[in-house]
Amino acid sequence: MDFPSFSLDTSLLEEANEPDPEITYDLLILGGGPAAMSAAVYAARKMMNLAIITKDFGGQVRETSEVENWLGFQSINAKDLADSFEEHVKSFGIPVSLGRAITEVKKQGDTFRVWTDDATVYSSRTIILSTGKRHRLLNVPGEQELVGRGLAYCATCDAPFFKGKKVVVAGGGNSAFTTVLDLVKVEAEVTLINFIKGWQADGPLQKRVEQTGTVSMLDYRQIVKIEGKDKVTGVVVKNRESEKEEKLKTDGVFVEIGLLPNNQSVKDLVELNDQGEVIVDCTCQTSVQGLYAAGDVTTVPHKQIVIAAGEGAKAALSAYSYLVNKSLL
Amino acid sequence: MDFPSFSLDTSLLEEANEPDPEITYDLLILGGGPAAMSAAVYAARKMMNLAIITKDFGGQVRETSEVENWLGFQSINAKDLADSFEEHVKSFGIPVSLGRAITEVKKQGDTFRVWTDDATVYSSRTIILSTGKRHRLLNVPGEQELVGRGLAYCATCDAPFFKGKKVVVAGGGNSAFTTVLDLVKVEAEVTLINFIKGWQADGPLQKRVEQTGTVSMLDYRQIVKIEGKDKVTGVVVKNRESEKEEKLKTDGVFVEIGLLPNNQSVKDLVELNDQGEVIVDCTCQTSVQGLYAAGDVTTVPHKQIVIAAGEGAKAALSAYSYLVNKSLL
Numbered sequence: 001m002d003f004p005s006f007s008l009d010t011s012l013l014e015e016a017n018e019p020d021p022e023i024t025y026d027l028l029i030l031g032g033g034p035a036a037m038s039a040a041v042y043a044a045r046k047m048m049n050l051a052i053i054t055k056d057f058g059g060q061v062r063e064t065s066e067v068e069n070w071l072g073f074q075s076i077n078a079k080d081l082a083d084s085f086e087e088h089v090k091s092f093g094i095p096v097s098l099g100r101a102i103t104e105v106k107k108q109g110d111t112f113r114v115w116t117d118d119a120t121v122y123s124s125r126t127i128i129l130s131t132g133k134r135h136r137l138l139n140v141p142g143e144q145e146l147v148g149r150g151l152a153y154c155a156t157c158d159a160p161f162f163k164g165k166k167v168v169v170a171g172g173g174n175s176a177f178t179t180v181l182d183l184v185k186v187e188a189e190v191t192l193i194n195f196i197k198g199w200q201a202d203g204p205l206q207k208r209v210e211q212t213g214t215v216s217m218l219d220y221r222q223i224v225k226i227e228g229k230d231k232v233t234g235v236v237v238k239n240r241e242s243e244k245e246e247k248l249k250t251d252g253v254f255v256e257i258g259l260l261p262n263n264q265s266v267k268d269l270v271e272l273n274d275q276g277e278v279i280v281d282c283t284c285q286t287s288v289q290g291l292y293a294a295g296d297v298t299t300v301p302h303k304q305i306v307i308a309a310g311e312g313a314k315a316a317l318s319a320y321s322y323l324v325n326k327s328l329l
Numbered sequence: 330m331d332f333p334s335f336s337l338d339t340s341l342l343e344e345a346n347e348p349d350p351e352i353t354y355d356l357l358i359l360g361g362g363p364a365a366m367s368a369a370v371y372a373a374r375k376m377m378n379l380a381i382i383t384k385d386f387g388g389q390v391r392e393t394s395e396v397e398n399w400l401g402f403q404s405i406n407a408k409d410l411a412d413s414f415e416e417h418v419k420s421f422g423i424p425v426s427l428g429r430a431i432t433e434v435k436k437q438g439d440t441f442r443v444w445t446d447d448a449t450v451y452s453s454r455t456i457i458l459s460t461g462k463r464h465r466l467l468n469v470p471g472e473q474e475l476v477g478r479g480l481a482y483c484a485t486c487d488a489p490f491f492k493g494k495k496v497v498v499a500g501g502g503n504s505a506f507t508t509v510l511d512l513v514k515v516e517a518e519v520t521l522i523n524f525i526k527g528w529q530a531d532g533p534l535q536k537r538v539e540q541t542g543t544v545s546m547l548d549y550r551q552i553v554k555i556e557g558k559d560k561v562t563g564v565v566v567k568n569r570e571s572e573k574e575e576k577l578k579t580d581g582v583f584v585e586i587g588l589l590p591n592n593q594s595v596k597d598l599v600e601l602n603d604q605g606e607v608i609v610d611c612t613c614q615t616s617v618q619g620l621y622a623a624g625d626v627t628t629v630p631h632k633q634i635v636i637a638a639g640e641g642a643k644a645a646l647s648a649y650s651y652l653v654n655k656s657l658l
């Protein structure tokens with residue numbers, strides 16, 4: 001079939017206003033990834049008076065290359081997908097504070113106060129926290145430059161692109177082992193490299209990787225450099241026992257050494273689990289009335305665009321119901 | 330901006346095979362709406378051996394006209410959106426049983442058996458139940474013919490299309506009152522019509538509707554006909570006390586008299602709530618190991634495409650983890 005044609009109403013895409021610190025908004029959305037953007041679309045359509053505070057639009061979508069699991073698109077460039085999300089949000093003319101970090105969220109009476117790193121304070125009756133997670137990085141030369149060019153952080157998203165190729169997986173826990181299995185399924189030739197001695201993954205997962213019989217497992221090794229110009233071509237690995245370095249040729253590197261929830265602004269306000277994730281119920285309600293959370297920063301499993309977008313919509317509808325029930329909307 | 334161009338790989342869109350009753354699949358997906366289709370995309374990309382059993386593809390998406398809250402599209406024709414979902418699913422060559430109703434799901438040992446209405450029995454190690462809800466209908470002349478042409482079932486989706494217009498809302502419970510408020514927000518001229526005497530909505534909601542001062546509220550009235558050829562032009566309403574009929578001019582009718590979960594095939598197998606919805610946790614796990622549920626048939630709130638799609642993805646990843654942990658994949 002021909003894909004449906006449609007046009008964007010660009011007349012609405014003027015430069016967004018800054019949020020007004022004098023206004024008490026119905027809703028402040030903190031973050032700019034898929035959860036935040038979907039929440040914004042739903043809240044705007046419910047005619048809520050809202051504003052967005054975010055460092056950027058797109059979040060981790062902009063860290064991947066192609067997306068093949070956003071329903072309706074067999075394949076779409078990640079940047080194009082993020083752009084289409086951003087323009088959808090901007091079409092509503094929502095005020096946006098762009099480029100500033102959120103330093104603290106407090107609740108004073110029934111009103112939330114949100115501080116940004118330039119000491120501005122915004123006010124709102126409800127909050128959706130959708131600040132996402134960040135990857136624990138290797139912090140080695142080549143890492144930043146090669147993101148999306150062979151350096152990947154999500155096997156569910158990107159494993160199929162490495163069919164039959166050589167891939168290094170950095171890590172030794174469940175997510176690293178799951179990544180290895182996803183890559184073995186697409187017949188990749190996998191080398192698993194762990195910084196510490198031994199492996200932290202659950203027993204059954206370790207057993208399944210061993211049973212493949214095809215995975216090289218190197219522990220107590222440090223990846224000290226990722227090589228490649230336009231795309232990943234190899235890694236330099238240091239044996240932490242002998243201190244010797246060797247080069248490994250590879251087409252890809254998956255970094256699976258942990259994720260850190262961006263919970264700094266709410267860590268004294270809201271209940272977190274052991275991993276620092278914001279605990280939510282199935283309606284995105286946190287432990288604080290009027291404070292909702294959606295996407296990767298929460299206890300909801302799986303870092304996926306469509307899951308985050310669904311949770312964002314839920315959070316917006318929950319915040320709307322909360323205000324309606326309190327007769328504040 | 331120009332929207333990203335992309336092309337569908339139509340070479341893959343051959344007629345889908347029927348599922349094979351001799352095979353024990355990794356996963357059977359029951360249903361064909363957004364939750365089912367998103368689950369299928371995720372499961373196929375995880376290389377699970379799966380099949381789909383559904384009456385049709387698209388589900389309730391095909392009952393609405395335009396969609397303005399699917400992230401990335403400011404506005405898209407609902408049929409086109411459903412078509413794009415369907416083609417995405419079909420690109421994986423998943424076997425599909427189309428047009429048959431599912432009559433029963435049983436668990437025998439570790440294997441699920443699924444009966445269709447032609448007495449075929451399919452087998453699988455996991456199930457995703459995503460059979461959706463159906464609207465309780467008015468069952469009056471004109472209703473079926475005018476769906477998507479002024480007759481609507483979802484205010485969150487469609488209220489903005491009735492800005493400033495005359496609209497009748499059928500119902501007297503929370504969803505009818507919420508629909509009224511959504512329509513008042515877009516300055517529609519609303520008449521609320523309830524079959525029984527009195528109103529069932531929660532007090533605060535009733536109060537808020539009264540406070541608008543603009544809503545006509547008629548109870549103990551029966552809508553006996555919806556008029557219009559290409560689009561809704563009016564309704565015929567019978568006063569159940571006087572038995573007199575009168576015509577009301579209207580541009581739209583929202584039917585909000587209840588939703589019924591399509592739980593028939595699992596009602597003896599799995600735990601349901603009072604409304605007959607399948608109880609799930611935040612990972613889409615039901616009360617039966619290996620049986621996952623996603624979308625409108627579940628206890629997850631809000632009937633929204635993006636929410637259902639997110640839940641479907643979660644259910645597929647949960648089913649995948651379950652099989653990996655049992656070393657069945």
